[in-house]
Amino acid sequence: MSVDNYTQLGAAAIASSVRAGDMSPTETIRASFKRANEIGAGPDQLNIFLHANEKASVSEAEEIQKRVENAADVGVLAGVPIAIKDNIASLGLPTTCGSRILTGYVSPFEATAITRLRANGAMIVAKTNMDEFAMGSSTENSAFGPTRNPLDVRCVPGGSSGGSAAAVAAGITPIALGSETGGSVRQPAAFCGVVGVKPTYGRVSRYGLVAFASSLDQIGVIGRTVDDAALGLECIAGFDKMDSTSSDADVPIYRLAVLGKPARDARDARDPDTEAMRIGRIPVPPPPPPGETTLRGVVIGKPKEYFPDSLDTTMKDVCERALDRLRSMGATIRDISLPQSSLAIPVYYILAPAEASSNLARFDGVRYGLRVESGKGLKGMYEATRSEGFGREVTRRILLGTYVLSAGYYDAYYKKAQAVRTLIADDFRAVFSSGVHAIFTPTTPTPAFPIGAISDPYEMYLNDIFTVTANLAGVPAISVPIGRVRRLPVGGQIITAHFDEYGMFRVAYALEAALGKEAHQ
Amino acid sequence: MAVTRDDVLHIAELARLGVDAARADELTKELSAILAHMEVLSQVDTANVPTAAGVGVGGTPLRPDAGVPSLTIGTLASFAPSMRDGFFIVPRLATHEDSTESGA
Numbered sequence: 001m002s003v004d005n006y007t008q009l010g011a012a013a014i015a016s017s018v019r020a021g022d023m024s025p026t027e028t029i030r031a032s033f034k035r036a037n038e039i040g041a042g043p044d045q046l047n048i049f050l051h052a053n054e055k056a057s058v059s060e061a062e063e064i065q066k067r068v069e070n071a072a073d074v075g076v077l078a079g080v081p082i083a084i085k086d087n088i089a090s091l092g093l094p095t096t097c098g099s100r101i102l103t104g105y106v107s108p109f110e111a112t113a114i115t116r117l118r119a120n121g122a123m124i125v126a127k128t129n130m131d132e133f134a135m136g137s138s139t140e141n142s143a144f145g146p147t148r149n150p151l152d153v154r155c156v157p158g159g160s161s162g163g164s165a166a167a168v169a170a171g172i173t174p175i176a177l178g179s180e181t182g183g184s185v186r187q188p189a190a191f192c193g194v195v196g197v198k199p200t201y202g203r204v205s206r207y208g209l210v211a212f213a214s215s216l217d218q219i220g221v222i223g224r225t226v227d228d229a230a231l232g233l234e235c236i237a238g239f240d241k242m243d244s245t246s247s248d249a250d251v252p253i254y255r256l257a258v259l260g261k262p263a264r265d266a267r268d269a270r271d272p273d274t275e276a277m278r279i280g281r282i283p284v285p286p287p288p289p290p291g292e293t294t295l296r297g298v299v300i301g302k303p304k305e306y307f308p309d310s311l312d313t314t315m316k317d318v319c320e321r322a323l324d325r326l327r328s329m330g331a332t333i334r335d336i337s338l339p340q341s342s343l344a345i346p347v348y349y350i351l352a353p354a355e356a357s358s359n360l361a362r363f364d365g366v367r368y369g370l371r372v373e374s375g376k377g378l379k380g381m382y383e384a385t386r387s388e389g390f391g392r393e394v395t396r397r398i399l400l401g402t403y404v405l406s407a408g409y410y411d412a413y414y415k416k417a418q419a420v421r422t423l424i425a426d427d428f429r430a431v432f433s434s435g436v437h438a439i440f441t442p443t444t445p446t447p448a449f450p451i452g453a454i455s456d457p458y459e460m461y462l463n464d465i466f467t468v469t470a471n472l473a474g475v476p477a478i479s480v481p482i483g484r485v486r487r488l489p490v491g492g493q494i495i496t497a498h499f500d501e502y503g504m505f506r507v508a509y510a511l512e513a514a515l516g517k518e519a520h521q
Numbered sequence: 522m523a524v525t526r527d528d529v530l531h532i533a534e535l536a537r538l539g540v541d542a543a544r545a546d547e548l549t550k551e552l553s554a555i556l557a558h559m560e561v562l563s564q565v566d567t568a569n570v571p572t573a574a575g576v577g578v579g580g581t582p583l584r585p586d587a588g589v590p591s592l593t594i595g596t597l598a599s600f601a602p603s604m605r606d607g608f609f610i611v612p613r614l615a616t617h618e619d620s621t622e623s624g625a
Contacts, residue, residue, distance in 0.1 A: 346558055361536075378611050383539035390538070395540075399533060399548060400555060403552065420570075423565070423567070461555075
C-alpha cells in the first residue's frame with residue numbers, strides 16, 4: 001500500500017501500513033498537508049482550516065515513528081492524520097470556537113477525546129472552521145468567513161462542523177472530530193457526502209468541549225466511510241472521570257459490527273483476542289460478502305413524520321432506494337410514528353439558547369480572550385467586550401435564551417419545553433420497546449444550499465428538523481451517504497436506542513455495502 | 522407573545538450585551554418572529570409530564586473524592602487579558618468615583 005493513494009485510504013488501512021512499516025507517519029502527515037494545499041484548505045479558498053502548524057504536526061509524526069521503531073503498541077490510529085473542530089480544546093493550537101471573542105486563545109489543557117486519539121497514534125493536522133460557538137447549520141456564522149463545500153464551492157458544507165466535514169470530503173484526513181448539539185455532525189456529513197456519527201449522550205467525554213448547551217452537546221466523529229467513523233468513535237468513547245455525565249457502560253469494538261452479527265453474538269470484551277483487536281495487535285476479521293441474510297431479524301422503522309408530503313420527491317426516491325437495499329439485506333421495514341417530532345424545533349430553540357445564555361456568560365473579558373475597554377467601568381467593559389466579540393447569531397441566541405429564562409416567561413417557554421422534551425424521548429422509548437431495532441430517515445430535508453441563500457433565522461433552524469430529535473432524546477444516530485440529488489450528496493440517517501451504537505453501525509455497514517457506488521451517484 | 526423593544530433592551534442589559542437603537546429594532550422583529558413559532562407548545566397538554574433537564578441514562582458514575590491539579594498562575598497569565606500579582610485586573614465599577622480602566 002502506497003502513500004500516493006493517501007486520499008483513497010481508510011484510517012484502518014493507513015494505521016495497518018504504518019504499523020507494518022510500509023508507510024511512515026511523516027509520509028502520511030506530509031500527504032495530508034499536500035492534499036490541503038492542492039485543494040485550497042486555507043482562508044482564501046475553501047477556508048477549511050482555522051489553525052494549522054505543519055512543522056509541529058511533522059514533529060508529532062516523528063514521535064509516532066519512534067514508537068513504531070521501538071515496536072511499541074502504537075495504537076489503532078498509528079500515523080493517521082486527524083482534523084479537529086475548533087471548539088475542542090487542544091494543546092499547541094488555538095481554540096477559538098470560530099469567534100472573535102476567543103481570538104488567539106490557546107487552551108492550557110487538552111480535551112479527553114483528543115488525548116485518546118493521540119494515545120492511539122493519531123496526529124492532529126489542523127483545527128477546523130465552524131459556526132461561531134457551534135450555532136448554525138452552514139458554517140456561514142464563523143467570524144473567520146464561511147467554509148465552502150469541496151463538492152460544489154458555491155454551496156455551504158453544512159454546519160456547525162462544516163470545516164471538519166469538508167476536511168474529510170476533500171481527502172485531507174480520513175477522520176475528523178466534530179460536535180453535535182442539534183445535528184452539527186450529521187447534517188454537514190450529509191451535505192459533504194461523508195459519514196457522521198453522534199453517539200449516545202454520555203458515551204463520549206465532554207471534557208474540553210467548549211460548552212454550548214450542556215444537556216445536548218456531544219463530540220462526534222466524521223469519517224470517509226462507516227469503518228472510519230466506527231474506529232474513531234471506538235477510540236474516544238468510554239467513561240472519563242473529568243466529565244460527570246460520561247457513562248461507564250462497556251464500549252464494544254464497533255468495527256466488529258461489520259460482520260453483521262447481533263451485539264449479543266459479538267466478542268466478549270474479556271476475550272484476549274478482543275483486547276488485541278482493540279489496540280490493533282491483530283486485525284478485525286474481514287466482512288463477509290453482503291447478502292440477503294446480513295440483516296436477517298433486524299426491524300427498521302420508517303417514521304411517517306420524516307417523510308412528509310412536502311419532502312422533495314427526488315429526496316424521497318433516494319431514501320426509498322436505500323430502504324429497498326436494506327430490505328434486500330434481510331431487514332424488515334415497518335411503518336412507525338414518532339408523533340411529537342414536529343415539536344422538536346421549537347423545543348430545541350428554547351432549550352439550547354437558554355443553556356447557551358448561561359454557558360456563554362463566562363466570556364466577559366476578565367479571564368481569557370478578547371477584552372474591549374469602554375471607559376465606562378466594569379459593566380461597560382463587559383458590554384463592549386461581548387458586543388464586539390460575539391457575532392449576530394450568537395447575540396440573537398443569547399438574547400433568546402435570556403428571554404425564555406426571565407421572570408414571567410420561564411414557565412411558558414423553558415419549563416414547557418422541558419416537559420415536551422420528555423414526550424419526544426418517550427416517542428423513541430415506545431418505538432424501541434415495540435420490537436424496532438433501528439429507525440431510518442433522511443438526514444436533511446434538502447441537499448446543500450448555496451452560500452447566502454438562507455437569511456431568515458427560523459428557516460435556517462429548520463435544517464435541523466430531522467436531526468434534532470436524537471439530541472433531545474439522547475439516542476445515537478449516524479448519517480451515511482445514500483445518493484445524489486441534483487449532483488449533490490444526500491445522507492440517510494440511522495437511529496438506535498441508547499448505547500446501541502453497535503446495532504447502529506451494523507445497519508450502517510450493511511447499507512454502505514449494499515449501496516456500493518450508488519451511495520455517491 | 523410579541524417581544525417589545527423595551528424587552529430587548531432589558532434582556533440585553535441582563536445578558537451584558539450592548540445593543541444600539543437600530544439593532545434593537547431588528548432584534549425586536551427577529552425574536553418576535555422566532556417566538557411566534559414556539560407558541561405551538563402552549564397547545565400541548567403537559568399537565569402530568571415530568572420536565573427533562575437532561576437525558577443522561579444510567580446515572581452519574583462517581584469518581585474518587587480526591588483533588589486534581591489546578592492551573593498555575595503562570596498558565597493563567599499566558600492568556601488572561603490583564604493580571605497582576607496572581608489576580609485578574611478589571612476596571613473599577615462605574616459607580617465608584619474613579620472609574621478609570623486600569624483599576625490601579
